[in-house]
Amino acid sequence: MQEVVVLFCCFFVLRLISLGISLRNEKRIKALGGVQYGKVNSMLLAIVHIVFYFSCLFEAVYNHHLMLDSTSKWGLALLIFAYLMLFYVIYQLREVWTLKVYILPEHKVNKTFLFKWVKHPNYFLNILPELIGMALLCKAVFTFCLLFPIYLVILAVRIRQEENAMKHLF
Known part of the structure; x- marks a missing residue:
């Protein structure tokens, strides 16, 4: 199997x-009375994220960009940076981290170093570097030019929804 495909997997x-x-x-949060915000947006983000990933893979295979180069x-x-950030954010948020926006009745805002200094670290230190990294890994120029702007628009809506849902906590 080629290096890029193995890394993609x-x-x-x-x-x-x-x-x-x-x-x-999510199951635990729902049981504690958590409310989800931006349901449709979360679904759109998930769909575009998956399409982005597999479009990058398709582009790599189609263009025979299967070996690592610079x-x-x-x-x-x-990608390594992005995933380190993902699992660090998961570690910091623990039981309240989800791919969706949920607010608990007794929701506590994380005030650790990362969350004080970077607004929305999961988006800016994980998701955006992850998508850029995947496009670079696969040399997926077409995918990046087509889907990344779409993802940015959906993500901007998500950030607004999340901030509106949490504004009463600050």
């Missing part, structure tokens, strides 16, 4: 692990 498995954590936390190594470095 590794990162996809990590994404599935994060999904499992999210689903477990561009894909930059993508790999960015």
